[in-house]
Amino acid sequence: MTFRATSRVLLFDQDDRTLLFLQYGKSRDVPPRWITPGGGIDPGEDHDQAAIRELQEETGLALASIAPAFHRGDFDPDQRWHPYETGHWAWYAVRVDRFDPVKDGWTESELADVVEWRWFAVDELDDTEYEYEPVELPGLLRQALTTLES
Structure with missing residues (x-):
């Protein structure tokens, strides 16, 4: 069984809006879905390091550190979008001033997808009109906002 560990980051602006990307998954056979910044953990990284790296690569936002994850758990990836069968994720919440992401760190597949x-x-x-991933994203957003307010 294929496995992937990921770090996902919910960036919130001053109006409690979160940054999402409309992105295709493993193929264009299904419509794209809205997803958060984040991605897989590279060899030698922990979840915190991956979250910081992915944020910089996908948005251009450089953080020196990140608050502890507010949610961790195993998940079953939606097979419409992912080639792996099981996963473990850590979710982070970060308050920022709204900005326009830059593509400088995007991979070829991100540029295309x-x-x-x-x-x-x-x-x-x-x-x-598009789905979002994961299906529990609204609940995660609300949970994350409570951690930022405390």
């Missing part, structure tokens, strides 16, 4: 990006309010997710 990212359709657009947008800052979303939690309640706007149900009004988009």
Whole structure:
């Protein structure tokens, strides 16, 4: 069975909107979905290091450190978008001033597969024509916001 450990980051602006990317998965046989910044852990990295690296690569935002993950767990990847069968993730929440992501650190596949990006309010997710991943994203967003307010 194939496994992937990932770090996902919820960036919130001053209006509690979060940055999402509309991105294709393993193929274009299914529509793209909205996802958060983040990705797989490289050899020798821990979840915190991967979160910081992925943020810089995918958005251009350079952080020296990151607050502890607010959620960790195993998950079953949606096979429409992923080639791996099991996973473990750590979720982070970061408050930032709204900015436009830069593509300087994007991989070739990200350059080809990212359709657009947008800052979303939690309640706007149900009004988009595309799905979001994971399906529990609205709950994770609400949970993350409570950690930022405390």
